[in-house]
Amino acid sequence: MELEPVTGLPEVRPGDDIAELVAERVDLEPGDVLTVASTIVSKAEGRLADLEDYPVSGRAQEIADRIEEIAGEEKDPRFAQAVLDESAELLIDVPFLLAETRFGHICPNAGIDRSNVPDHDILLLPRKPSESAERICAGLEERGYEDVPVIVTDTCGRPFRHGQTGVAIGWAGMPASRDWRGEADRDGHELGVTVQSVVDELAAAANLVTGEGAGGVPAVAVRDWEFGDHDGSDELFRAVENDLVREALRDWEFDG
Template identity: 70%
Template sequence: MEVSPVEGLPEVRPGDDVAELVAERTDLRDGDVLCVASTIVSKAAGRQADLADFTASERAERIAERIGAITGEEKDPRFAQAVIEESEELVTDAPFILAVTRFGHITVNAGIDRSNVPDADLLLLPEDPTEEAEAIRAGIRERTGADVAVVVTDTSGRPFRHGQRGVALGWAGIPAARDWRGERDRDGRELGVTVQAVVDELAAAGNLVTGEGGGGTPVALVRGFDFGDHGESDALYRPPESDIVRDALREWSHERD
């Protein structure tokens, strides 16, 4: 398997066609996987916003005041309001905001970015990353004839570990996971729980070559990946009723209040 950055992409603006920009700059083949940073997907969709667009509610004021008291840094309640409006639920609101996005991803500050946004204060995550992945895939096929898979990615922190890594927010043309349940290990024992989050692993591989900060590139091309003869699953986000970590955080948050 080879992973390489797609070079030469311009600064993406609202209304730009991501599929066209990528197709013009790389030779795509059937079976390729494109890892596309949610940053440019959001920019093309006009998901920039300014803090002035948000009027802080009483809840946002309380959250900003609480976080500021804990961290010793002044927090803008309008940012807290933006997070509230982009979220289905706030799992915790201090010492940081851990939010559930409307498409099921759980991340700090609902994934709202304040870096590499030249024309606004904030960049919001795509409203529906899987729908965006499907649109990019269809656009690539229309322009090149190549049947590729697309993974819309972001970087996210990890419980119990320092640092961030690439994760999938949406995907098209590839299952989210290899389902190994029912297969056997080398000793003949049947696997009962192993489901491999393939789109997350591809997102992390892509992030190794796209990079971070001001010198990063927003698209990686994965060539030669073979899903193999395995079961398939599109269940990437754990349902709330079986998420014991989310339940524990909710309980802790309520007890603290």
């Protein structure tokens, strides 16, 4: 497998066509996978905002006050309000905000970013990242690049581990997972539970070459990778009714 960063992309502005920007800078082949950072997808879709646009509710003020008391530093209740507005559910509200976005992804601060946002205060995640991926796929096809799946990525921490890794928040043109259930291991034992999240693994691989901070490259072409002869699934975000961790968090209270 090869990973080729798509270099030379300009600062993306609202209304920019990501498929066009990418197609001008890399030659894609059928079977390649294009990973695109959610940052430039959000910018192209105009998901930039200023904190003054968020009237503070009583709950947002309470959240900011509680976190400020624990952290010992001032917290802006308008940011808490932005997180609330972007969330389907707030799973933790102290000592930090852990939210489920309206498209099902669970992450701190509903994925709202304050880095690399010129001329605005914050950058929101795309409203529906898989639909964003579909539009980029369609744009690539219009420019002669057919059968190129697209994954919209973000950087996220994980429970029980230090550090962040790339994850998929939207995808199109390929299944989210390889389903190994029913297949055999080397000893002939049938696999009963293994479902491999390939969109997350490709997002993490791409993140190795995209980088972070000021030197980041927001798109990567993945070459010579094959899904293989496996069943596929588009299930990525765990359903509420069988999410034991979410159930436990709903009953958890911070004591500190």
